[in-house]
Amino acid sequence: MSGDIKLQVRQLVWEVQNTLSTSKDPSEVSQALLRLSILLPHNKTSKSQDFSDSKLSEARKEFCQHHYVTFLEFFISKLSVDWLGRLGEDRRRELLDRFFLDGVHQDAFIVLASAVQKSSPSYKQDKCVSLLEQFLTQNKLTSMFWEQCNTIATGHMIQTNQSENRRQPRVHNALWEELVTILATFPDRMANKLQQRNSPAFYPEQYFQSLALSMWTTLEKVHGAIKASNDCSMAFLQLLLGKLCIQGQAGPVFRVLLPRLTRQTHQDFVWQRVSCLLLTGVQDRCVESLVSHLVTQVSWYGVLSRLLGDGVLRNQKLKYILTHKCLFIRHYEQNLVVQNIMGYLAETPTRRPLLIQTLLRLLEVWSDSSAIKHTSYDQHAYLSKAILAGLAHLNSREKQENKQDLIRRLLEGVQHHIDSPVIKIRRLGMIVAESVTKTVDPDGQKLKFEYEEDEETSRLLSLLTPPSDPGDELEVEMETEEVLMKKTSLPQREDTTKTSSGLQEGKMTSPQSKEGSDSELDSDDDLEPYDMPEDVKKSKVKQPVYIRDCLDGLISNEDADRMEACLSVCEQLVRRQLDNLEEVCVELVKILLHLQNNFAIPEFTRLRRSSMLATTVFCPLQVSQYLTTEFYAPNYTIMQRLDMLEVLVGAAQELSQPIKQKKDTRPEPLVQLLPTPDEQTREPQHWRDVVQRRIEKNTRRFAKVAVLLS
Template structure:
C-alpha cells in the first residue's frame, strides 16, 4: 500500500518501478488466476483514465505516479503483456476479468502507444493465438472510437510545436510512425492474415470509419476554437494528406465532403477549419487531395468556401491550380476546369489569375509543337479550359485584354488549320468563333463550316458558367451513393422495365385506324431507270466517254462500266491501260455522281491488277512528278496498296477436278436411263457403307489444294523499289521530308502493305531490309502520323519475313528496332504511339519466341 506523506519524486519513480517489476514477475510465473488478477489490479490505478477505478489503493499518489508510469513503463508493460498472450495464459482469466483487467490496458491507456504496440505485434507475429488476440484488440480499438481519441490527443499537443507551427523533433518520429501505421493498417493486416480478417479492416470500411473519426475530431476542434482555446490541426492535415497519397482519397471524401459543404454553408469558422486541414497537408500530398476534391465538388462556389484565399499565400497551391491541373494534366470531366476557373473568378482578390491563366493557355494551345506532339484528349482539355475562362470574363477584362487575346488567337489558328486531323482543326474553329464572339459582342463574327455533333455542342455550352446546384441536390447524391448495389440495380431494372412497357404502349399502332387516302400507290420497285446514252462495250469507247466533260449521262455510264470492261481482259488492254489510268486520275466529280470516288478507285485498281507491269511503272513515276496535287498522289498510293493486296490473293478455281466430283443430276427425268439410275443407286449404297465403316488408317479424305501461281511475286519489286528511291526529293509541289509529312506517312503505310503482300516471294527479304533502312533514317520524326506509319512498316516486316530469317539474317536490324520501340514506349508523348509500339514489341517477341522454341525441338 502507498503512503502519501513524505514521498518525494525520486521515491515515486522507485516505487513505480518496483511495483511494475513485481507485477511482471507474478504475471510471468504464477499459475493462480487470483494472483494474476491481483497483480493487474495493482498496476491498474497507474493507468491514465483509471485513477479512481480501484478501491484497494486509495492513498496512492495518482498524479505523479500515473505520469511516471505512462512516460517510462507503459509501452514496455504493454509489450510484456503481449508477450504473455497465449491460449493457456489468457484462459486463466474469466471473460469479464479479461475485459476489466487486461483489455483495458490497450483500450483505455495512452492510445497512440497502445495502437503502435498492437500494430507492431501483428506485423512481426505468425498466425497464432497472440496474433488473433491483437487483431481482436485492434478491432475493439476501432469500434469503440479510440482512433478519434488518438487523433484528438495529437491535436492537443501545443507545447511541443515550434513558432512556425511545425512539429518539433520530439514528435516528428512519433507522428511518422503513427501516420504510417494508421494509413497502411488494412494492407498490413491483409498481408498477414491473407484476407481472413474482420470486415472492419477492409479498405473501404476502414477508411470510411477513419473519415468518421476525423469528422468527430474536427467537431472537437471547432468547439475548442469557438471557446477561444488553442488547438492544432497539423496532425489532421498530415493524416489527410497521407490517406489521399496512398490512394484512398475517394473513400474518405465521399463521406467528408457532404459534411464540409453543409457545415461551411452556415459557419465561417468551419470554412477556416476546412481550409486549414486541406491547405495544411504536406506539399507532396497536396496534389492528391486537390485532385479528388476537384472531381467531387459539384460547384466552384464550394471551392471558395473550402480554400478561401489560401491560393495567394501558398505557392504550391498556386502552381497546382494555375499550372499543373490546367496545362499538364488531362481530365475527361469538365467539372475539374470549371471548379478551378470558377474558384479563381469567384473573388476580386483572385480574378487577375483568370486572365493570366487564359493567356498562358492560349500560348500553349497555339504552339505548333504542342499541337503536333500532344494527344487529342489533352488538346481538347486545353480548349475546354479556354472556353470556360472566356465564360468568366467581365466586360472590363474583355476591353482591357482584347488586343492581346486576339493576337494570341491569330497565331494559334494557323497551327490548327494546318493540322492533318479534322478534330484538331475543328477545335481551332470553335475556339476562334467563341473568342471573337466574346470579345466582339457587336462587331462581325467569325463563322466556320464544321460538323456540328455532340462534342461541339458540349464545347459551346462551356461558355456559360454553371449554376449552384443547391444543398438539396448534394444531399440527394449522398443518399444515392449510400444505397446498396443490389437495391440500386433492382430499382434501375424496374425503372427500365416500366419505361419499356410505357414506350411499347405508346408505339403500338391502332389497327382500326383508317387512312384518309384510299388510293393505293403503284408498285415501282421493279422500275428501271432508262438512259438515252448507250453503254460502252469497249474500253476505248469508255475512255472517250470519260473525256466527255459536257455529257453527264455518258460520263456516269462510262465510269460505272469501266471496272467491268477492264476485268473482262480484252486483248488490247495493255495498249490502253496507261491512257485509262491517266484519264481516271485526272477525272473530277463535276456532275456529283453517286459513289464517284469508289467507282474511280475500283477502275484504277482493276487496271493495275490486269496490267501490273505497265501500271506500276506509271504510278511510281507519276508519284514523283511535279504536276500533281496531294489528293492525286494519295490516290496513287491507295491504288498501289489495293492492287498489291489483290494480286497476292490466289484466284478462285471455277473448274472442278476430274474424278473427284460428279455433276449433280435432277431428281426427276422425262425418260430415265437405266444405266444412270443403277449407277446412282450404287453411289447411294457406297456412301452408306462408307458412313458405317470405321477405319483406323486411311489416306487423304479431302482433295489436296490445287497449286496456283503467285501473281504478285514477279512484279513485287516494281511496286516497291521505284516508290522508295526518291522519298527525300524536294520540289515545289511536294516536300515529304518537310510540310507534306502526310504523304510520307501514307507512303510508309503503302510500302508496308506491299511488303506484306509479297511475304511468299523470294524478293521479300530484300524489300524488308530496304524498308528497315528507311525506318531507321526516319525513326525520330517529329510528326505523330509518320511515327505510327514507321511502326506499321516494322510490324509488316515482322509478319512477312520468315521467322528464321528474322533471328539470323536480320538479327541486327531487329535488335535496333526493338531498342527503338522500347524508347518510344518509355518516352513518346503520344498515347497512341506508345500503344502501337507496345503491340509491335509483343508481335516481335511472339515471333522470335516461336522460332526459338521450334529450333530447340
C-alpha cells in the same frame, strides 16, 4: 517531476511484472493489475494505495511517458490460453482489455499492430486481432486522433524551455510517421499476415470508412474548440489525409468527408476555415493526389472555393498543381474539371488576377504551332475547354483591360489551326476564335466560320455559360449517400473476441436452463453419485488450436491436464499442414523426444511417437537431419535412440507411398522395433527361425521338367 515519484512508479511496474511472471494465483494476478491500472490516463478512479491524491497525476504522466509501451510489450509476451484461463472471461475484459483500450491509444495501437506482424497463428495473435477490432468498433480511433490534436497545442502552452520546444516536434514527427504509416497500410498488413483468417473489420472498404468517420468526428471536435477559442492543432490530420491520398485511398475517405464538408461549409465560416486548414495543409508530395480527386468529385466550383479558400495564394505547390499541372500536363474527359478550376480562380476578387494570368498562358500555349503539331488531340481539346471555361467568368472591366493581349494571342494561333491537315484541329481553332472575339469585344467585328456542328461542338459552346449552384439536388444526394453508408457500416459487436476461432470457451445453454426456478427445488445434488466405468472423462483444459500453443503446453511440466490435451491433438495439428510448421518442426520434435510420462498419461508412447512421425513426414528434410545428427550424440538413452530409428523408418514407409491417400489423416500402423506389452507375454522366437522365414519369403524357385528318352 520529483525523483521519488519516478522511483515509486518504476518500483510498482517491476512488482507487477514480477507477479505476472511468477504467480499462479488468479486473485494475486488480478490485484497486481488493478494496482497498476490506476495509472492509466483514462482511468476515472482517483484513489490509489500506492500514491497520494496530490501525486497521482504526476505518477500517471510518468507511467504513460516512460513505462507504458514496455509494459504492454511485456504483457503481450505473457498472453497464452493457460495464463489467461485463470482470470475468467469477465476479469479478462476488465483487466487485460483496459490496459490497451483505456491507455495511451496511439502507443497501444502501434504495439498491437506490431505484435500481430511479429507473431505466428496462436492465441496471442488472435487476442491482439480482437483488441484491434475493438479499436475500430468502440471509436478509439477518434480518441486517438483528438489526443494528437491536443498534444501540440498543449505542449506549446506548457513548455517554456526553448530546448524542449526544439526537440518536441521531432519526437512527435517520428511517432506520427510510424502511426500514420500503419493506419494507411493497415488493411494490407492484416490481409498479408492473417490471410484466410482476416477479420471483416479490416477489409479496405469497411476499414477506410471507419477511419474517415473517426476523422470527421475529430474535425467536429476541432470545430467546437475553435469556436470556443481553444488552441488545437490539425497537423496530425493533415499528415494522415495526405498519406491516405498518396496511397490511393482518397476515394473512400472523401466519400465520407466531402458530403459533410460541403454541407457544413455552406454558411459556417469556422467550418470553411477548418476545411481550408485540413486540405491545404497536407504535405507537398501529397497535394497532387488530393487536388486531382477534389476537382473531379466536387460538383460545383463554389463548393471547391469554400473548401480550399484562398489556399492557392498561400501554398505554392497547390498553385502549381491547379494552374499548371492540371491544365497543361494532364487532361480529363469531363468538363467539370476545367469548370471547377477556372470557376475557383474567379470566385473571389483576391484570386481573379490569377485567373487572368492562367487564361493568357492557356491562349499562349494554345496558339503555339509546335504545341499544335506535337500534342494529342485530346490534350489540345482540353486546353480549348479551359480557355472557354475561363472566358465565361470574365467581367466587363477585365475584358476591356485584357482585350488587346487576348486578341493578339488568339490571332497568332488561329492561322496555325486553319493550316492544320486535321479537320478536328481546324474546327477547334474556329470555335475558340469565334468565342473569344464574341466574349471580349461583343460590340466589335466578330469572326464567323463554317464548320460541322455535332455533340462535341455543343459541349464546347456550353462551357461559355458558368454552371449554376446545384443547391437542393446536392443536399438530397448527400443525404441518400449518408443513409447508404449507415446501412453498410460495421455493426457494433458486444464481444469481438468471440468471433476468433479458439479464443473463448464456448458456453452452450441447454433447454433445461430455460425452465423456472421450480427445477432447482427438485435438484438431485444430495444424491451420492455412482462410479460409472463407461463415463468419458472430460478435460478441464481447452485443447489448443495452434502449433505454438501446443508447444507451450508440452513444455509446461506442472499441469497434467494441459499436457495431456496438447499431446492428444499434437498429431492432428501437424497433419493440418499449417504454414508455420517448418519454423517450429525441429523444436517440436526435440520437445517430444525428451518428453517423459511423469503424469501416467494413457497411450503416452503412441501419442508421442505418432506426433514425431507426422512432423517428420511433413518436414522430412529438417527433422531427418536433426534426428540423424542427434542419434550419435551422447547422453541419450537406448529408448530415445530406438524412438529416433522408429520415427525415421515409419516416415520413410509413409513417404514411399504418396499415391495412397486415405480420408483418415491418421497414419497406418507401423512396424514397431520395440515389443509391445502383448508381444512380451508371447513365447520368444529363435532368431534363426525368423531369418529363415524371411529368406523363404523372398526366394523364388523354378521347377525343372524331366525329359524321358525312349
